[in-house]
Amino acid sequence: MVSYIFRRILATMPVMAIVALFVFSLLYIAPGDPAAVIAGDQASPADVERIRQALGLNRPFLVQFGSWVWRILHGDLGTSIFTNLPVGSLIAQRIEPTLSLMVITLVLTLLIAVPLGVVAAWKAGTWLDRTIMAFAVFGFSLPVFVVGYVLAYVFALHLEWLPVQGYTPLAEGFWPWLVNLILPAVALGCVYIALIARITRAAMLEVLQQDYIRTARAKGLGQNSILFVHALKNAAVPIVTVIGIGIALLIGGAVVTESVFAIPGLGRLTIDAILRRDYPVIQGIVLLFSFLYVLVNLMVDVTYTLVDPRIRY
Amino acid sequence: MLVSRRSLLRAAAAAPALALPGVLRAQSQTTLRFVPVIDLAFVDPIYATAQVTRNHGFMVYDTLYGINSALEVSPQMLSGHVVSNDQRQWDLTLRDGLFWHDGERVLARDCVASIRRWAARDGFGAELIAATDELSAPDDRTVRFRLKRPFPLLPQALGKAAVHAPFMMPERLASLDPFKPITEVVGSGPFRFVANERAQGVQNVYARFERYQSRQEGKSDWTAGPKIVHYDRVIWTTMPDAGTAAAALQTGEQDWQETAPHDLLPVLNATGDITTRVLDPRGYTCMLRVNHLQPPFDNPAIRRALLGAINQADFMTAVAGSDPAYQFSPIGFFAPGTPMANDVGLDVFRGPRDMAKVRADLKAAGYNGEKVVLLVPTNSAAQKPLGNVAADMLRKAGMNVEFTALDFAVVLQRQQKKDPIGQGGWNAAVGNWQGIDWLNPAANTNLRGEANAAGWYTSERMAALRSQWLAAPTLAEQQRACRDVQALAFQEIPYFPIGQYKQPTAYRKSITGILDGTAVFWNVRPA
Numbered sequence: 020m021v022s023y024i025f026r027r028i029l030a031t032m033p034v035m036a037i038v039a040l041f042v043f044s045l046l047y048i049a050p051g052d053p054a055a056v057i058a059g060d061q062a063s064p065a066d067v068e069r070i071r072q073a074l075g076l077n078r079p080f081l082v083q084f085g086s087w088v089w090r091i092l093h094g095d096l097g098t099s100i101f102t103n104l105p106v107g108s109l110i111a112q113r114i115e116p117t118l119s120l121m122v123i124t125l126v127l128t129l130l131i132a133v134p135l136g137v138v139a140a141w142k143a144g145t146w147l148d149r150t151i152m153a154f155a156v157f158g159f160s161l162p163v164f165v166v167g168y169v170l171a172y173v174f175a176l177h178l179e180w181l182p183v184q185g186y187t188p189l190a191e192g193f194w195p196w197l198v199n200l201i202l203p204a205v206a207l208g209c210v211y212i213a214l215i216a217r218i219t220r221a222a223m224l225e226v227l228q229q230d231y232i233r234t235a236r237a238k239g240l241g242q243n244s245i246l247f248v249h250a251l252k253n254a255a256v257p258i259v260t261v262i263g264i265g266i267a268l269l270i271g272g273a274v275v276t277e278s279v280f281a282i283p284g285l286g287r288l289t290i291d292a293i294l295r296r297d298y299p300v301i302q303g304i305v306l307l308f309s310f311l312y313v314l315v316n317l318m319v320d321v322t323y324t325l326v327d328p329r330i331r332y
Numbered sequence: 333m334l335v336s337r338r339s340l341l342r343a344a345a346a347a348p349a350l351a352l353p354g355v356l357r358a359q360s361q362t363t364l365r366f367v368p369v370i371d372l373a374f375v376d377p378i379y380a381t382a383q384v385t386r387n388h389g390f391m392v393y394d395t396l397y398g399i400n401s402a403l404e405v406s407p408q409m410l411s412g413h414v415v416s417n418d419q420r421q422w423d424l425t426l427r428d429g430l431f432w433h434d435g436e437r438v439l440a441r442d443c444v445a446s447i448r449r450w451a452a453r454d455g456f457g458a459e460l461i462a463a464t465d466e467l468s469a470p471d472d473r474t475v476r477f478r479l480k481r482p483f484p485l486l487p488q489a490l491g492k493a494a495v496h497a498p499f500m501m502p503e504r505l506a507s508l509d510p511f512k513p514i515t516e517v518v519g520s521g522p523f524r525f526v527a528n529e530r531a532q533g534v535q536n537v538y539a540r541f542e543r544y545q546s547r548q549e550g551k552s553d554w555t556a557g558p559k560i561v562h563y564d565r566v567i568w569t570t571m572p573d574a575g576t577a578a579a580a581l582q583t584g585e586q587d588w589q590e591t592a593p594h595d596l597l598p599v600l601n602a603t604g605d606i607t608t609r610v611l612d613p614r615g616y617t618c619m620l621r622v623n624h625l626q627p628p629f630d631n632p633a634i635r636r637a638l639l640g641a642i643n644q645a646d647f648m649t650a651v652a653g654s655d656p657a658y659q660f661s662p663i664g665f666f667a668p669g670t671p672m673a674n675d676v677g678l679d680v681f682r683g684p685r686d687m688a689k690v691r692a693d694l695k696a697a698g699y700n701g702e703k704v705v706l707l708v709p710t711n712s713a714a715q716k717p718l719g720n721v722a723a724d725m726l727r728k729a730g731m732n733v734e735f736t737a738l739d740f741a742v743v744l745q746r747q748q749k750k751d752p753i754g755q756g757g758w759n760a761a762v763g764n765w766q767g768i769d770w771l772n773p774a775a776n777t778n779l780r781g782e783a784n785a786a787g788w789y790t791s792e793r794m795a796a797l798r799s800q801w802l803a804a805p806t807l808a809e810q811q812r813a814c815r816d817v818q819a820l821a822f823q824e825i826p827y828f829p830i831g832q833y834k835q836p837t838a839y840r841k842s843i844t845g846i847l848d849g850t851a852v853f854w855n856v857r858p859a
Contacts, residue, residue, distance in 0.1 A: 051741040055748055057374070059381030059495075060763055061777045063784045064748050066453075069511040101373045102532045103515050112531055168575070176579055183579040184571060281571040281580070283534035290572070291371065291533050294711065296741050 020324070024317065031313045038309045039091065039302070043084050046298050052076075053100045053296040074100055087302070096306070097299035099292075106303035109288060116186045117284035119196065120276065121269050123204040124211065125262075132212040133258070136219020137246050143224060151216065158213030163272050167206035167279040174202060184281035203280045207272045211265050218261045222254035229253070255326035263319035270308060361858050362564040364843065366851070367577040367589045371570040372536050375525065377499055378450055379513040383766060386495045387590075387851050390555060391538050391566070392433070393499035393519035396424060396443065396475070397491030398556035401848040403670060403771070405491035406556050408547065409438070409500060409520070419482035419805075424475040429545040432502050433517075433524045440469035445506035447475070447490070447498060452510040454496040455784075456489045456774040459802055484805050485774070493555055493850060494768040494775055522546070522559045522854050523566065536568040538853070546854075554849030562845070562857035574713075581606060581838055590851050592838035593713075594653045600838050608836045611848050614667045614767025615660070615834035616714065618647060619778065619827040620722050621761045621787045625750050628704065628731075629759055633697035635825035639680045641690045641729040644831035650717035651764075652833035660832040665779060665821045667767035668832055671807060672814040677822035691730040704731050705753045707761040709740040718762040718830065726760070747786035761786070767832060768850075772810075773798040773817050778827055789826035 054071040055062070071077050078086075090097055096106035139151040175183035181202050187195040226232065227250055235245050274286035285304060292300035323330045368387065374380035377389030398408035407413065409430060414423045430438035444467055451457030461467070466478040477486065490498050500506075505514050517525035523538035530536050540561050550557035569586065571577040574593045580586040582603050592600055592608055600606045620642075622629035629635055644661030652658040662681030666673040704726055708719030719735075726733045736758070738746065743761060751757040770776045773794075777785050781794030797820060801813035839846060844859040 050745060051739070052745040053741075055744040056741045057380065060744065061381065061785055066511070067748055073509070073512050099532075103513060104532060109532060113533075171576070171579055176582055179583065182585060183583050184576050184585060185569075278572045279576060281569070281573065281576050283531060287572060288533055294739065294741060295373065
């Protein structure tokens with residue numbers, strides 16, 4: 020297992036190299052000029068060109084790429100064009116809110132979606148199953164920002180139970196941290212809950228047809244034991260797969276959620292960097308997310324071995 | 333009824349959480365919470381052109397002259413000035429007791445360096461330096477201009493509040509390249525920038541500068557008069573979504589939102605806790621910029637023919653809604669309600685539009701169906717609706733419009749191109765400016781006639797009129813020159829003015845003292 024993990028991590032390097040080349044090239048050829056953004060609407064071409072030169076943006080592609088790769092290999096993600104701050108420190112400032120939001124959303128999703136899917140499968144064909152699936156369709160259909168606004172209106176503006184915006188670092192207290200994340204996590208989690216619930220239901224339905232489940236019933240095992248010990252464990256592989264794939268949904272959804280709830284996370288940093296064409300920041304974040312996603316896939320593969328002892332690497 | 337220990341512990345644990353939103357909402361007597369219109373990306377107001385950076389500048393820097401809401405200029409950092417009989421020497425004297433945030437005294441040579449750095453980026457400043465033989469600091473408190481010719485508008489130049497405002501900095505910072513950003517924020521303004529609490533894209537914090545020496549005489553009015561600070565701290569929180577910011581204002585999580593969206597004004601006004609108000613009656617003046625280098629708008633007759641199609645009220649309704657309190661038309665080339673604004677040529681915008689006549693006039697002027705590439709930034713709250721109306725108007729006028737939807741960064745880049753549209757060029761683009769950017773021929777960069785800005789408007793006559801205005805010794809003569817400027821502008825059409833809208837601010841009734849003008853933070857205090 021350890022050597023498998025080691026080989027997988029080594030295998031990320033060519034992947035990261037391709038991602039790096041791809042994202043750098045894409046930004047280089049994409050329209051938009053950070054110098055023009057900095058200089059503003061009333062700038063003369065001479066002003067814009069002076070700023071471009073000062074930023075080193077007029078150097079040839081290979082020179083810029085080579086310089087960037089050299090810095091990456093030395094652990095330096097570069098410096099933001101706009102803030103003059105190291106990209107690494109910008110990311111470090113903003114990573115906690117995004118990770119916090121993703122973790123809370125993931126925990127909430129698993130606590131809600133998996134039991135819903137199990138119950139829906141257990142009561143397949145009944146009003147309960149149809150109601151749960153209807154909620155799942157609803158969850159898929161509503162955009163994150165719509166859910167976010169509705170939640171903010173009801174729970175923050177109208178009932179005044181929760182804050183409408185902002186983020187409190189965990190270091191300043193668990194409850195303040197959690198309170199700020201409840202509404203965003205519910206908004207972000209809706210699609211994820213819908214997805215996981217449906218996949219859980221489908222996987223459970225297949226497993227509940229199996230002979231060993233009939234044997235378990237015949238043995239007199241209780242319903243809870245059958246569902247959550249025998250059936251769920253065997254249905255876990257596709258569920259874990261979709262959870263892993265869904266991390267990408269969370270990353271994308273976090274961008275919108277962070278904007279709606281004014282959470283100072285990586286999603287907002289990404290959007291701001293894209294709108295301004297802050298190339299070093301965009302490149303650094305894309306590399307980070309790519310690496311994180313590769314790691315998530317690795318964790319999913321490792322998790323398979325925990326839920327299904329037949330899977331070994 | 334017995335209460336179990338477990339339930340009691342649960343309730344006790346939940347109580348702080350229930351109280352937390354209230355804590356977050358509680359108004360502070362010492363800290364003001366503000367939501368700026370956009371994030372403060374740059375802290376150097378000479379390098380960056382964003383209005384938010386200019387507002388930041390007024391927090392931490394000071395200017396030699398201030399300007400009040402009636403656009404009257406008066407000494408601010410100065411105790412006064414002395415002008416020679418031939419009007420060619422100005423001696424500006426700094427007030428006593430001015431200090432930088434790092435504890436050093438403000439010296440005249442700091443101001444000399446600051447003026448030079450500012451003038452390298454600002455049109456009005458460039459005019460002043462062009463008229464200057466020597467700018468020097470003969471002693472620690474005197475800034476001396478020895479001029480080539482009289483420059484009666486020197487105080488107006490050094491007191492302007494529009495971007496780029498002439499902020500004073502320590503010489504060691506002001507000596508840096510104006511095309512590279514300063515990252516160390518040291519000014520002499522009423523607030524210090526708390527750099528170690530800055531979270532880029534999220535939050536900027538200012539603390540009262542204890543050694544600030546405010547003017548004592550006069551009335552606090554915009555950037556003129558005393559600057560008395562009542563809050564120990566001001567926190568700017570960036571919120572990308574204006575609706576969220578408005579909600580935060582309603583719940584009391586924020587005290588002041590710089591720009592309240594027009595469509596949310598009824599909601600904000602209905603709460604009873606919030607005041608909405610237009611601070612700057614000059615508002616935002618909007619334009620349809622055209623490319624003078626490429627057909628069809630390289631033809632002045634075509635430009636003139638299109639004037640009849642413009643319904644400024646339509647443009648402004650698209651941005652600000654139909655409430656007449658928030659829009660004004662017709663406007664010319666200077667912001668309405670300002671000293672240089674006049675009525676010359678405005679009749680062309682009055683009365684119903686006759687599109688059939690416009691089509692005929694365009695044809696007579698030589699328009700043959702050439703494509704018009706209209707650049708529209710989709711991520712600009714104001715410019716997107718302006719672009720929609722412009723496209724509709726041009727099509728109704730019979731023009732062959734290619735609506736090119738781009739994000740703002742790409743629009744800025746593409747506007748810099750002079751190539752034909754087949755090689756990635758453009759013909760028209762919308763824009764909105766603060767009204768104070770259109771105060772006079774020196775401030776309005778789009779009127780210079782020196783092909784200095786996108787559109788590449790060139791006119792020796794306009795440049796001559798601007799020089800005439802700069803040399804005009806009295807207000808009456810300046811206004812006469814601006815009437816001539818506007819008359820010429822309606823002949824040559826550097827751009828199409830398409831109306832003025834006013835942008836309200838919104839703040840909780842628990843604060844008071846917000847001054848007219850742009851968002852400034854002295855005089856603001858708990859109610």
